[in-house]
Amino acid sequence: MSAIKGKGPIYDPGLCRCCGTMKKCRVLNVEYENSGKKEVYSDMMMDCFGLLLSHLDGKPSERLVCATCVLRLREAVGFRQQVLQCEEAFIQMKMYDIDNEERQIEERIICIPKVEMDEVKTEPQDRESDVGSLSGDALADTGDYGDDELIKSETCNDDTNSDDLPLQCIKKDSASLKRLELKRQRVRTSAMMMKKLPMSKLQQMMRERDPAYIRETNILTIVEFSYVCPFKCRHNHLLCYYCGENFQDPLLLRQHTESLHHPKKFKVTETKNVIKLDLTRIDCRLCGAGIDNLEDFKKHITSVHRKKYYYNHKDSILPFRLTKHEMKCALCDVLFPYFHALNKHMNEHFSNYVCETCGLGFVDKARFVMHQQRHDVGDFPCETCGKIFKAQYNRDLHIDRVHNKRGRVYCPKCDMKLMSYPQKLKHLVEVHGEEPLSFPCSMCDKVCDTRRTLTIHRRKDHLKDYRYECQCCGQKFFTRFALNNHMPTHTGERNYKCKVCEKSYPRLKTLKDHMRIHTNDRRYRCHICGQAFIQNCSLKGHMKSQHPEYG
Template sequence: MSVRKGKGPVFDPGLCRCCGSMKKCRLLNVEYECSGQKEVYSDMMMDCFGLLLSHLDGKPTERLVCATCVIRLRDAFSFRQQVLRCEEAFLQVKVYDSENNERHMQMEEALVEGGPKIEVEVIKVEPEDVSDNISDTGGPSEDALADAADDETKPDLAQDDSNDDLPLIHSKRKISRRPLPPEPSKVKKSENVVRTTPTGHNVALKNYNMPMSKVQQLIRERDPTYMTETNILTIVEFSYVCPFKCRHNHLLCYYCGQVFSDPQLLREHTINSHHPKKFKVTEHKNMIKIDLTRIDCRLCPVKINDLEEFKRHIVTTHKKKYYFDFKDSVLPFRLTKEEIKCALCNVIFPYFHALNKHMNEHFSNYVCETCGLGFVDKGRFVMHQQRHDQGDFPCETCGKMFKAEYNRDLHIDRVHRKRGRVYCPKCDIKLMSYPQKLKHLVEAHGEQPLSFPCTMCEKVCETRRTLTIHWRKDHLKDFRYECQCCGQKFFTRFALNNHMPTHTGERNYKCKVCEKCYPRLKTLKDHMRIHTNDRRYRCHICAQAFIQNCSLKGHMKSQHPEYG
């Protein structure tokens, strides 16, 4: 069976050409997309290993590769790209070093007797004062250069007829005499070396060998990920911004994962409990969420309220490294308990999850080619793309179709395998749903039941999700799904789909017993209770039972009108 996922087809199951396993496979010579990058696996194999695979123009089922082999191939391809970047940087350094070594050798040869005569820079310094005039870096000190500049005549130069035309400092001079090597104790190993000429001058020769730390830095700066990560670390380490994670409407400490409902408590916990030098970028493919309520500089008492101002301050005042040509990959928020407002456009939202979704409008790192919507991170982008693949994931047991593979697997575990997916944090039990987990924590572990009161009415909800739905539906009137035929609006897409048969007249749900058709699945399920004699609606007065709720209501009106 072949289904489509992303740009190319997926075969499940299929025989992998690389490992011989029967798994879900992709085509070797068809273009797919990963993290916004196009990839053709046969071309990647040719680039990495020089392997030219055969029969790539045959049947699709004969040119497949499984997901496991694709991951290994991506790792190999990434490693190859990394080696090429480092090699390019290394060769560039070697070319630079070779040019300067050639200049260095020419200077050395100029000081050797009988060597070719070339021009070198000469610094006139008293021989007996060499040790006093060498700076900590190994070269002549600034005071020595200044003294040499002020002293315009020296006896040794005046008495040497061959040096009458020699300028006193930084002059070009043809030298062909063997130098006297300086004492090791008087010249430190450094970038600049001072050599004494037979005429009594000290010649400063620059050592052009580049240190390995500089070479490593040049290689690192070939990788855009390094610059992006450095920018994030600079912001977090030298400012008071608060990095955090989120799970729906919950705020989590970035370092330890502790949950907070009050942003102020999250900020205090982060500053008091975690040192910024322990911050590590763990989500390289996602933008790091940071709270900008307090920025300020950790290195000085300057108060800063703007992130761009802080970047300029940390570079100009404290000489820290920041790559302005590369994005810092941070998602800015200003979190307050009273109102949830976008830090970029000041739009107010009723709950954090809505604000987090709104950030897609400001940072469109991944763009859907089908509808043009942009998304912050890859996870949101992949989930959105699955919406365009209608009915690609059927349940093999009951035939029900799902938009996303995750939803299909969740359905199989819950309905057919009766296997839970929600873990209890205090024991190894897995529950079927989040409400069951809350109930289990109260009954089995004695925790206090959670309650989420609505701030606009007296309703109290058991979960935050229930409160969010109540908020949107009852107070915000957020009915975003509109019928194109009559203009009626609905709270969910499911409600809109249930409404559409009133216009189309479709009856797609057929009873397998009597072959009667219904427009909605719920109506068919209610009808099936007739064949199973499921009388679940019972009158609390006379105990008579009914199959449908409408039958019970009719019974109450006719037989017990006094209770109506």
């Protein structure tokens, strides 16, 4: 099944040619768009690895690549480009060193002082005999001036401008040639000993091609020369970036950081994640100028104090303005009940990593990778009970909840772990005395207890967002799960078999209902006579036959 999107065709599911798994895939030799750039994956493989894939002119379903392999290919292409850029910079610098050395030698030769005419006045016969006594190497070292040039120099008169033509007016005698040779040797020696461009300059140019170096330099400039407070977080607790001490009050965190930790000791330890900064106070540490806006501080620190800051690189910081009793977004002023919700909200402003499967954006790679685990579809069996899950995230969640009896939802007030989000809401109301959360629908009178329930209600009941369509009959469904349950009506597949009686069913839910026959699970009980039944349909038949007056 394929779906046509704005960025190219998507096949779900499809067989990836690079890893051999069934996932949501793209076509290898079709042009796609990523962050405003065009990319063809087969061409990228050819450029990066020299791999020419076969059968790229066949069916689209036979030339697919999954999102995981696309990400790995992009990283490989990016690394190749980085190496080539650094190599080009190195070669350019080496060529600059050679050209600079040759230019300096030429300048030194041109600047050789002229030989005074009275120093070289000798008899013609003596000059000729001395020239004849010189070796060929000596003549060659004088700048390839042969007999013709030396004879030509005899025609120069005293009126010749020796500054313009210093070598042409040198008389042809052994003494002047020897002096010229010595001067040339001194020029060559001084050129060899001349200090080349410092390697630090080459290293700096190569470092500036590395985005990680630019990112770290920008962060260090902001932290070292302003009063911003870097911090980390663990759920709803604020931690000192330097020593990890825990704080509930942001004011105490700022006072602790300013009094005990000097900004020059700051080091970027979260290399893959963004740095959280409390911008309640910015100001300049160098001159004490009052500054409230981070952009104004960047202009001030570069123009007034001449500090280095790379404006063409995207900031890797999360801005906050924290107070104890109010968690407000520093960008859109939306209020949140606790810090964890505010931190999660920042994904909406900084979608640095976008999930290609569902389109959600995330601030940093850690959140993005954690989210992608939910889309890793396959067979993930539980080692304890043998139950098979389609996603690793669901398998791990099952192990924690069922076998380890360990909750994965934190309470923002006491850090107690609860089994589910509804349990957390109930815990906040009963233990901490908070008002129950309610999310009223703006289109009808329905009130939901969670934001997720409200979103589903709007999409399903009001927007009629049934995005999953059956390719056989055209019927639309709200979820992919509902579409998968519908497909056996066309294919006739019965993939779920009972291990007791080997009877097979097209759906997992039907098999689970059947299994209650073997366990004698009579969960449907008549509220009139008390008779219990295994299946709900049996209870309905009982009500019609035995208690029609209640039908």
